[in-house]
Amino acid sequence: MRPGSHAHLKAVPLTAMVVLGAAVLAGCQQAPAAIFRPESPGATAIHNLSLYLLAVAGVALVGVEVTLFLAVARFSNRPEEEAVQTHGNLKLETGWTAATAIVVFITLGLTVNTMVDVTANIAESPPSLASAMPLQSAWPGDTLPMRVVGHQWWWTFEYPQQGIVTANEAHVPVGDTVRAQLESGDVIHSFWAPRLGGKTDMIPGQINYTSFLAATIGSYTGECAEFCGVEHAHMGFTIVVDSPADFSDWVAGQQAPAASAGTDAERAGYQTFTRSCGVCHTINGTEARGKSGPNLTHLASRQMLAANTLENNPTNLARWIQDPQGLKPGNLMPNQKLDQQQISDLVAYLSILK
Ligand code: CUA
Numbered sequence: 001m002r003p004g005s006h007a008h009l010k011a012v013p014l015t016a017m018v019v020l021g022a023a024v025l026a027g028c029q030q031a032p033a034a035i036f037r038p039e040s041p042g043a044t045a046i047h048n049l050s051l052y053l054l055a056v057a058g059v060a061l062v063g064v065e066v067t068l069f070l071a072v073a074r075f076s077n078r079p080e081e082e083a084v085q086t087h088g089n090l091k092l093e094t095g096w097t098a099a100t101a102i103v104v105f106i107t108l109g110l111t112v113n114t115m116v117d118v119t120a121n122i123a124e125s126p127p128s129l130a131s132a133m134p135l136q137s138a139w140p141g142d143t144l145p146m147r148v149v150g151h152q153w154w155w156t157f158e159y160p161q162q163g164i165v166t167a168n169e170a171h172v173p174v175g176d177t178v179r180a181q182l183e184s185g186d187v188i189h190s191f192w193a194p195r196l197g198g199k200t201d202m203i204p205g206q207i208n209y210t211s212f213l214a215a216t217i218g219s220y221t222g223e224c225a226e227f228c229g230v231e232h233a234h235m236g237f238t239i240v241v242d243s244p245a246d247f248s249d250w251v252a253g254q255q256a257p258a259a260s261a262g263t264d265a266e267r268a269g270y271q272t273f274t275r276s277c278g279v280c281h282t283i284n285g286t287e288a289r290g291k292s293g294p295n296l297t298h299l300a301s302r303q304m305l306a307a308n309t310l311e312n313n314p315t316n317l318a319r320w321i322q323d324p325q326g327l328k329p330g331n332l333m334p335n336q337k338l339d340q341q342q343i344s345d346l347v348a349y350l351s352i353l354k
Pocket of ligand 1: 150151152153188189190224225226227228229232233235
């Protein structure tokens with residue numbers, strides 16, 4: 001092989017690495033990944049551990065690659081020389097075994113420490129929210145108990161103390177500890193709001209718990225972190241951290257009865273809803289009592305539709321009703337084949353459900 005082609009070959013992976021590195025850095029500049037902007041003590045502990053792990057992995061990567069490239073450049077292509085046969089190097093092997101063991105044990109210690117930090121707020125043996133409601137005595141007063149159920153591909157958020165059932169958008173008061181009981185309605189999902197805490201699996205037939213303290217007012221997105229079918233990527237949720245006053249307002253709004261149809265269009269929409277949608281969806285206080293889809297009593301108060309897939313506005317709501325399978329293929333909502341008038345009436349009715 002000629003020396004020229006050799007240099008060319010070596011340049012390829014190096015160029016690829018530089019380009020890839022630049023792309024990653026550019027991406028970070030525009031939208032830093034959520035795990036790098038923690039907003040709760042638990043997420044901060046995970047963030048700090050991640051930085052340590054990235055540093056260790058970075059040093060190892062650079063060390064290994066530099067050694068590799070130097071070795072290739074220095075020792076390749078020497079047909080005239082016979083390689084020297086060696087049988088081990090005690091110093092070198094002891095050195096790298098000891099160094100690796102030390103790094104692994106430091107990592108273990110830091111990881112266990114982080115796990116203690118993250119789980120410090122989770123009660124030893126929390127009561128099941130599904131069974132009864134003796135929660136206040138079992139969990140300290142400054143905590144908000146919540147039941148979260150993962151479904152293909154959306155989320156139930158239930159507040160047993162407040163008597164609220166909603167979907168895909170939870171509100172919590174700033175500064176309180178949220179304790180969530182995690183369940184699954186079908187397959188394994190994983191509850192993950194990266195800026196608020198770590199991932200916890202939701203397993204059919206088993207109850208898991210997580211907790212987080214929402215330290216800063218704002219809106220935080222979460223997602224399912226366990227592959228659960230074709231729409232796994234469209235299984236998002238939002239946690240809105242409110243001021244105590246805003247949270248009280250939200251609770252009062254969610255506890256209020258559903259708005260009643262006023263205009264002719266809204267009444268027609270209500271009729272269509274109970275006939276075509278009520279088998280799967282509930283609107284509190286109406287004939288619609290289906291449980292297999294999200295509770296829509298206060299649908300219009302939510303920011304997003306279809307588990308953070310679409311912004312919640314009348315246009316998108318109409319698109320969603322008209323073609324749920326086109327927008328989120330494989331989801332369980334069927335196309336009810338409504339005509340344009342029925343869809344427009346239905347959207348008029350659903351839009352008053354603030
Ligand atoms: Cu649910 Cu992935």
